[in-house]
Amino acid sequence: MSFDPFAEFRMDGHTVIITGGAQNIGAGIARTLCAAGAKVMIADLNGELAAETAAGIARETGQVCRGMACDVTDKDAIDAVVAATVKEFGGISTLVNNVGWGGRQDDPAAIPEDEFVRSYKLNTISAYRMSMACLPYLEKAQNASITNSGSFSSAVPAYDILPYATAKAALNQMMVSLAHLLNKKVRVNSILIGTVITAGYADAGITPEMQERMMHPDNLIGHPGRPQDIANAMLWLCSPAAQWVSGQTINVHGGGSVVRLFGR
Numbered sequence: 516m517s518f519d520p521f522a523e524f525r526m527d528g529h530t531v532i533i534t535g536g537a538q539n540i541g542a543g544i545a546r547t548l549c550a551a552g553a554k555v556m557i558a559d560l561n562g563e564l565a566a567e568t569a570a571g572i573a574r575e576t577g578q579v580c581r582g583m584a585c586d587v588t589d590k591d592a593i594d595a596v597v598a599a600t601v602k603e604f605g606g607i608s609t610l611v612n613n614v615g616w617g618g619r620q621d622d623p624a625a626i627p628e629d630e631f632v633r634s635y636k637l638n639t640i641s642a643y644r645m646s647m648a649c650l651p652y653l654e655k656a657q658n659a660s661i662t663n664s665g666s667f668s669s670a671v672p673a674y675d676i677l678p679y680a681t682a683k684a685a686l687n688q689m690m691v692s693l694a695h696l697l698n699k700k701v702r703v704n705s706i707l708i709g710t711v712i713t714a715g716y717a718d719a720g721i722t723p724e725m726q727e728r729m730m731h732p733d734n735l736i737g738h739p740g741r742p743q744d745i746a747n748a749m750l751w752l753c754s755p756a757a758q759w760v761s762g763q764t765i766n767v768h769g770g771g772s773v774v775r776l777f778g779r
Contacts, residue, residue, distance in 0.1 A: 609753050
């Protein structure tokens with residue numbers, strides 16, 4: 516067969532930064548983009564784990580993958596990652612702003628102000644800073660793209676994780692604004708991620724009982740997602756296969772909750 520329908524999903528020649536890529540969804544994205552041919556830099560608060568994960572991905576895929584420490588709320592740390600990536604790979608064509616976190620609020624009616632500020636810095640401002648730090652190199656690259664790991668909670672009522680949900684909602688607005696700002700130069704998109712059970716849920720205050728309920732969500736598919744489901748969507752948006760896609764929020768959440776006007 517002379518026509519290869521998967522050819523444009525290849526990432527050969529692409530150089531990628533993935534924030535928060537040492538574990539869970541981020542590690543799945545790094546593994547998938549590497550396997551598709553990209554050179555990947557994992558930037559994570561846990562530098563030791565980032566390096567360990569990168570080494571494992573490199574062994575598995577036979578591609579170049581590196582890992583280093585980065586606190587994405589620290590501009591100097593962001594600049595260091597960008598400089599290291601350019602030195603290692605010669606440029607940057609692709610940025611995945613995957614880092615993000617938000618804890619469950621025991622009392623949504625009494626959330627401290629600094630909880631909102633910290634969440635905005637981590638989930639929104641960090642993506643802006645990283646995007647702008649990469650921009651001079653993205654503008655020189657072919658099929659340059661920025662893709663954000665957003666959250667389905669940004670588009671539905673989510674009072675029990677309000678600081679996180681509102682920060683991710685701000686990320687949606689920032690994404691579409693940057694897509695218009697960078698038109699013809701860099702594609703910008705976001706994936707609104709639904710329930711994907713990872714180790715991070717326990718750290719966010721989700722009890723085992725809650726996790727068990729989340730394993731049986733009332734969505735159109737009937738089960739939670741896998742990190743690989745998100746990685747597959749990321750591969751599409753980062754690759755030349757999505758060269759005509761920008762300014763979009765793509766829902767990857769099992770189709771959302773089932774709506775029944777008259778019950779079951």
